[in-house]
Amino acid sequence: MSTRKHTALPKAQTLIEALPWLTRHHGKTVVIKFGGNAMVDEELKAAFAKDVVFLRHAGLRPVVVHGGGPQISAQLEKLGLTSEFKAGLRVTTPETMDVVRMVLAGQVQRELVGLLNQHGPLAVGLTGEDAHTMSAVKRYTEVDGERVDLGRVGDITEIDTGAIQALLDDGRIPVISSIARSADDGHVYNINADTAAAALAAALGAETLMVLTDVEGLYADWPSSDDVISQLTASELEKLLPDLASGMVPKMEGCLYAVRNGVHTARVIDGRVQHAILLEIFTDEGIGTMVVPDAPQGGRE
Numbered sequence: 001m002s003t004r005k006h007t008a009l010p011k012a013q014t015l016i017e018a019l020p021w022l023t024r025h026h027g028k029t030v031v032i033k034f035g036g037n038a039m040v041d042e043e044l045k046a047a048f049a050k051d052v053v054f055l056r057h058a059g060l061r062p063v064v065v066h067g068g069g070p071q072i073s074a075q076l077e078k079l080g081l082t083s084e085f086k087a088g089l090r091v092t093t094p095e096t097m098d099v100v101r102m103v104l105a106g107q108v109q110r111e112l113v114g115l116l117n118q119h120g121p122l123a124v125g126l127t128g129e130d131a132h133t134m135s136a137v138k139r140y141t142e143v144d145g146e147r148v149d150l151g152r153v154g155d156i157t158e159i160d161t162g163a164i165q166a167l168l169d170d171g172r173i174p175v176i177s178s179i180a181r182s183a184d185d186g187h188v189y190n191i192n193a194d195t196a197a198a199a200l201a202a203a204l205g206a207e208t209l210m211v212l213t214d215v216e217g218l219y220a221d222w223p224s225s226d227d228v229i230s231q232l233t234a235s236e237l238e239k240l241l242p243d244l245a246s247g248m249v250p251k252m253e254g255c256l257y258a259v260r261n262g263v264h265t266a267r268v269i270d271g272r273v274q275h276a277i278l279l280e281i282f283t284d285e286g287i288g289t290m291v292v293p294d295a296p297q298g299g300r301e
């Protein structure tokens, strides 16, 4: 006698719960920004790779954009160089830029490609430099009303999605490092990875931008409260932006940009939770914070 039928039932229910989400997301592009704690924990990294491969086998078109701020800072320290941030962006001298490029494209991206490819010949790594995927200009920022020179920090000016689309059409998983070259001065620039992910999501016409981080989502009254905002509209987010602290600023600016430029939903989710991506995409509850476009004026939605 065997009780296998009974113990297997909850598994079947879980799969069935995913059915409407599988149908809805089939063939859709999902841009996933990988960063935060999930990126320094071996188990979480392996679970992340499995989730992304699962999405690909479930018929979605996942694109990974990765950060690596902590890894860059660690390498700079080893080399006796300091890390300085202004308005959440790394002040990037030409010397620092060499390290940024080496760590993002040569270390972090290679590691992610390796983890994904344990499941088959799927992942291909690119930087924004490859096939003109992302072009940039030098970016300035304002601190206390003053224009600040951040060195080799860039703003994206143009995106050519050709190489990414070709890889997706071929069933591959593109893994993108947030580096871009300027056609004006020929320099290579350091781009914040949240900003790059949002710009790529919009340019690709992605259905979803998913930003993994090291908190549960957007806290309503951080740091005095840790109530997570589960959903908000673009206009609601725009009102909150001036009060956000530095780490969340590029993430939430990116989410706002994405939903204002054709992406259906932008989500900030907790990368410390194993299989956070699958929970967010394939279960009824979802986790984290979801940003949605404003309802169309006079629409019936």
Ligand SMILES: Nc1ncnc2c1ncn2[C@@H]1O[C@H](COP(=O)(O)OP(=O)(O)O)[C@@H](O)[C@H]1O
Binding pocket: 035, 036, 037, 067, 069, 212, 213, 214, 215, 217, 218, 219, 220, 221, 222, 244, 245, 246, 247, 248
């Ligand atoms: N309103 C907020 N809600 C959540 N986190 C916030 C908020 N404001 C600031 N933060 C900070 O932003 C951090 C996430 O940004 P960051 O450290 O740049 O993440 P990542 O390494 O994932 O790119 C959180 O760990 C938290 O300290």
Ligand SMILES: CC(=O)N[C@@H](CCC(=O)OP(=O)(O)O)C(=O)O
Binding pocket: 034, 035, 036, 066, 067, 068, 069, 070, 072, 088, 089, 090, 100, 153, 154, 178, 190, 191, 192, 193, 194
């Ligand atoms: C201009 C700028 O600040 N670039 C970032 C690029 C990496 C990044 O964004 O990594 P996280 O997502 O892990 O923070 C940096 O140099 O740290």
